[in-house]
Amino acid sequence: xxEKTRAHELAERQREISVSEFFAKNRHLLGFDSPKKALMMxxxxxxxxxxxxxxxxxxxxxxxxxxxxVGEERFKVxxxxxxxxxxxxxxxxxxxxxxxGSKFHVxxxxxxxQGIGISAVLLYGQLTTGKGMHITSRISDxxxxxxxxxxxxxxxxxxxxxxxxxxxxxxxHGTRIEVELKGSYQKGRQSVDEYxxxxxxxxPHAKITYKTPDKQTIVYVRGVxxxxxxxxxxxxxxxxxxxxxxxxxxxxxxxxxxxxxLQNDFSRxxxxxxxxxxxxxxxxxxxxxATIARDxxxxxxxxxxxxxxxAPPTDCLSPIDEDALIKGLKKEVxxxxxxxxxxxxxxxxGNPFSIQVGICYGGSLDxxxxxxxxxxxxxVPLLYQQGACAINEAILDxxxxxxxxxxSRGNLPSGPAVVVVHMASVWVPFTSxxxxxxxxxxxxxxxxxxxxxxxxxxxxxxxRKNVKAREQRDRVNLFERYxxxxxxxxxxxxxxKKDVIEKNLNEVLEKGMKGLMAEIHEDExxxxxxxNVEFAxxxxxxxxxx
Amino acid sequence: xxxxxVKNALNEFGLDLVNQLKKKKNxxxxxxTRTLSNVFFDEKSKTLKLGKKESARTFFNIxxxxxxLQTVEVAAVTKNLIDIDKNSSLRDVYYQxxxxxxxxxxxxxxxxxxxxxxxxxxxxxxGFSREQLHVSANKNGSVAGNVVIEDKGDVIDWGKLGxxxxxxxxxxxAIQFKKVKxxxxxxxxxxxxxxxxxxxxxxxxxxxxxxxxxGQTTRGIRRLLQRLADEHKLPIYVxxxxxxxxxxxxxxxxxxSIALAHASERLTIPSVRFLGITAEDIEKYDLKKHFIKxxxxxxxxxxxxxxxxxxxxxxxxxxxxxxxxxxxAKAEIQALSSRGISFIxxxxxPEKIKKKDFLD
Numbered sequence: 001x002x003e004k005t006r007a008h009e010l011a012e013r014q015r016e017i018s019v020s021e022f023f024a025k026n027r028h029l030l031g032f033d034s035p036k037k038a039l040m041m042x043x044x045x046x047x048x049x050x051x052x053x054x055x056x057x058x059x060x061x062x063x064x065x066x067x068x069x070v071g072e073e074r075f076k077v078x079x080x081x082x083x084x085x086x087x088x089x090x091x092x093x094x095x096x097x098x099x100x101g102s103k104f105h106v107x108x109x110x111x112x113x114q115g116i117g118i119s120a121v122l123l124y125g126q127l128t129t130g131k132g133m134h135i136t137s138r139i140s141d142x143x144x145x146x147x148x149x150x151x152x153x154x155x156x157x158x159x160x161x162x163x164x165x166x167x168x169x170x171x172x173h174g175t176r177i178e179v180e181l182k183g184s185y186q187k188g189r190q191s192v193d194e195y196x197x198x199x200x201x202x203x204p205h206a207k208i209t210y211k212t213p214d215k216q217t218i219v220y221v222r223g224v225x226x227x228x229x230x231x232x233x234x235x236x237x238x239x240x241x242x243x244x245x246x247x248x249x250x251x252x253x254x255x256x257x258x259x260x261x262l263q264n265d266f267s268r269x270x271x272x273x274x275x276x277x278x279x280x281x282x283x284x285x286x287x288x289x290a291t292i293a294r295d296x297x298x299x300x301x302x303x304x305x306x307x308x309x310x311a312p313p314t315d316c317l318s319p320i321d322e323d324a325l326i327k328g329l330k331k332e333v334x335x336x337x338x339x340x341x342x343x344x345x346x347x348x349x350g351n352p353f354s355i356q357v358g359i360c361y362g363g364s365l366d367x368x369x370x371x372x373x374x375x376x377x378x379x380v381p382l383l384y385q386q387g388a389c390a391i392n393e394a395i396l397d398x399x400x401x402x403x404x405x406x407x408s409r410g411n412l413p414s415g416p417a418v419v420v421v422h423m424a425s426v427w428v429p430f431t432s433x434x435x436x437x438x439x440x441x442x443x444x445x446x447x448x449x450x451x452x453x454x455x456x457x458x459x460x461x462x463x464r465k466n467v468k469a470r471e472q473r474d475r476v477n478l479f480e481r482y483x484x485x486x487x488x489x490x491x492x493x494x495x496x497k498k499d500v501i502e503k504n505l506n507e508v509l510e511k512g513m514k515g516l517m518a519e520i521h522e523d524e525x526x527x528x529x530x531x532n533v534e535f536a537x538x539x540x541x542x543x544x545x546x
Numbered sequence: 547x548x549x550x551x552v553k554n555a556l557n558e559f560g561l562d563l564v565n566q567l568k569k570k571k572n573x574x575x576x577x578x579t580r581t582l583s584n585v586f587f588d589e590k591s592k593t594l595k596l597g598k599k600e601s602a603r604t605f606f607n608i609x610x611x612x613x614x615l616q617t618v619e620v621a622a623v624t625k626n627l628i629d630i631d632k633n634s635s636l637r638d639v640y641y642q643x644x645x646x647x648x649x650x651x652x653x654x655x656x657x658x659x660x661x662x663x664x665x666x667x668x669x670x671x672x673g674f675s676r677e678q679l680h681v682s683a684n685k686n687g688s689v690a691g692n693v694v695i696e697d698k699g700d701v702i703d704w705g706k707l708g709x710x711x712x713x714x715x716x717x718x719x720a721i722q723f724k725k726v727k728x729x730x731x732x733x734x735x736x737x738x739x740x741x742x743x744x745x746x747x748x749x750x751x752x753x754x755x756x757x758x759x760x761g762q763t764t765r766g767i768r769r770l771l772q773r774l775a776d777e778h779k780l781p782i783y784v785x786x787x788x789x790x791x792x793x794x795x796x797x798x799x800x801x802x803s804i805a806l807a808h809a810s811e812r813l814t815i816p817s818v819r820f821l822g823i824t825a826e827d828i829e830k831y832d833l834k835k836h837f838i839k840x841x842x843x844x845x846x847x848x849x850x851x852x853x854x855x856x857x858x859x860x861x862x863x864x865x866x867x868x869x870x871x872x873x874x875a876k877a878e879i880q881a882l883s884s885r886g887i888s889f890i891x892x893x894x895x896p897e898k899i900k901k902k903d904f905l906d
Contacts (some may be wrong), residue, residue, distance in 0.1 A: 086819050481649050486605065486615050489622040493560030504567040506603075512572055512606050 023098060023123060031384075031434030032119045035073055036190070038124060039183030040383065043067075045117035046079035051203055053175070053228055054082035061206040065196060067185065069213045075183040076127065077121075080176035085139035088146045089357050095122050095133055095177070096150040096159025104257030115457035121179060123152055132162050132442055141172035185213045190383045193239055196220070197332060198374055198381035202320065202422060204328035223327035228379075229318045233425060236434050237268040237312035238304045240350025246304075247297050250289045258292065259285035267312050277303050300453065312352050315343030319354040319424045320379070333418050335360035337466075339458040341418075343451045348443040355444075357451035359459050364465070365416035371405065373412060375438075376422040382436055389437035391421045401455035404463035417459070421448055462517035479509050549628060552679065555672035556625045563618070566675045572607075573614075576600040578670050578808065589857035592816040594802035594856075596670070597697070613664075617671075619643045620664040627680040627816045633717070636662055636683055670808045682716035686764045688737065689714055690744050691755030694725040704755070711744060714757070716766040718773065726778045732821070732895070733771060734785040735763075735795050739879050739890065746891040752899070755780070764797055765806070768813040771799065774819060775815045782815055783904065785895075786821040788833075789876035790847040793866070796820045801856050819904035822894075823879060825869035826903075831894065837875035838882060844876060862905050 002300040023030060032038040043065060054061035059082055066078040086094060098119045122133040132151035138144070149163035187193060196210050197220070204223030211217045241249070255261040262274035269277070278285040283296055292300070320328075324338040340358035347353070365372070375382040375391045386392050392412075400406075400413035407413040429439040438444065487502035495502075557669070559575070566573045577600060578584065584599040605614045623642050627634050640658040647654055655661055665676055672679070688711035693704040698720065701743045704712050732754055734740055740758030743749070749756045755774065759767050774780045784799060786792030802810035828834060840848075851857060852867040870876065882890045898904075 328769040475599055478604060478608070478650070478652075479611065481647050481652075482605075482611055482615055485647060485654070486618060489615070490560055490563060490618045493556060493618060494564045495557065495560070496564045501564060501567060504564075504570070505573075508567060508570055508572055509606060511570060 035184035050081035056085035066211040092159035125181040134178040137177040145169035201332040231318040232316040239348030336362035356422040358420040385437040555809040574604040595812040692727040782818040783821040836881035
């Protein structure tokens, strides 16, 4: 027998790493990089699921979120919804098995996409506290309420049921989860508080009750009473499918012929077109899909890319309508001007998408700071990695000065404004698994810019009409305040009576009010010139010089 | 020029504005621009002079209203000072004008520099100096020497004032020189160096006057130097650090400054000479080991100063700027102390003065 080689030794150590184990070691890939972010992610995944489930069941969402601090860096997260509930045998798989979900295999606009979300929360909780997730769910008042404690076997990616019983619940349907995890609660732009505020803004049909770790209860009421249109499922468009996916689809299709596969498993391929593609790829239309070799699949892939295929149907999307977006903004942002727009659907790489933009301006918003940008994808707030996001690039690409905001090169515009950008798509192209930034596709950036520019024009017109007029009133008001001061000192200087001077000043002001605006810019030059005189380090103070 | 003339000038400034108002005009006055672009070097008098550029200041103009008001306020304050025959410091004027405008959150003046500027404006508007407007700066600088003066009835001997010397007031117009026994005046930018020389009785041993400021040269010092040069024909020698800021101190004393170009006549002394520290001193006295690396601001300043009209064609000075850039370094006067604590008073200065080793 041959001597045992180094390769043999290594082979003994090499073994399949389960997906769960991989994620356990690479938790940052799913967004659980820090305790602060982990807490936000746990709430996010659970709330996203609740919103998806309620809309699917055509129920107006009523969601309860509670954070309890149970240790120095340990929190209990509770999320409860009035959704359709989960049937008993599915509960362990949905929560205790990664990549188990209904969403990955079909294309449909939804908050979750990969089926990683909630089970990743369970896994993270288990890794950091050793405890599983507690799930209470009921599908109707005709059924009992099931209660589970689920853990995960990370090597096998299998759920482990630690406890299971029937309990009493005052809800007729819905799901409640409780999970303990290592976390850190902070306020600010990337906090749970902010996430819930933004999710309430972008989902004005949802009522959300939030109890903070400080035991404060915040209720986000509904802005609209209608559910958004439920997005439809569509088959993938041929342009959007990568070679690897095409090969996988060939292996798992139910169609018995290649032509049938193309026609049935994709959108927008007619029987005539499927024949044409097969012919051009030099493949038999009657070939069994599972027998197509790799290089044949590649030929097929290349032909598909070259073939002219009409764009996918876009009625599958559920964009936020302008009215709902404005109502969402009005209830969460105290401003004086609101506008919103929804772009008609467009397509990137075979995936339909639509952009909505809302802008609010003035009111209590800070005049000196950068504008507040809120990014959303399929009704989910994106709180991290703003700089890497296509939305950010689109905003920086626009000259906001022409829309009445200030902007210095390469920065977000500044002014009292909140800008909301939402992308609805059957497949949002994120830059990473943690789903924080939208990838930079030209088609997407172009649509975002068009929507921003549309709202920008409305904003500019509002600022022109109202803000400038008010500024002018402020100016006149300011002069009125200066007049008595000037009259007083001028009287001392000239010997003329104070009230005579004051009367004359008021008359000149009245007469000149119309001409005021023209003069405003004049002075800037002399101001700048004045700064040319340079003394530097050695000067004592200006008064002492020379 | 009498006190009455000054008062009349201020009064006329006010009356002109009132007359504009009575004609229903937006009140406005012109101020000569006091920036480099409106300052030129007059070859004949060898001083900086103000050009003809003026900018209008208008009350009903949102960007100018506050400055307009500040100027008129300051004018009223100075008129009152003259009426009651009191002097006020720049700081006092600032506090007399400073207040919140009723009904707003606006401060009429935020920083003292704003009232200081307004006073400079008034100087050019009325043609009278700050001192004539009864406004003084803080006193700054010391002097010692074999000199006796009379100031407001007090007779003062500059040689008998202990270790501090006589502090130079901001207004030196009224001083009378009773006795001046000196061959030259040595003016330096560092008070610490002055103290060294005073302790060594440098002025007595070398029959001279020693004078210092702390940094920039104040108006009081410049006027005092000018009077000693004009009235007693004393040569003035300037001693500064070896850096562009030091060179500029010399430049201000000799030619005038941009901000006070309107007052050049009363303040500049074309006959002053630069004693040191020069690039040659650095080499001769082996000061390189006390070099301080030039910062970006220093390099920018060298470029700026070397391009001023009055230095541009001066070969000796261009040479200094060039050398400094080559060294990439500057040095303080105190670097001389490395050769011994009294090296400066016993060796460096006597040697330089004896050899007339000056830059013009």
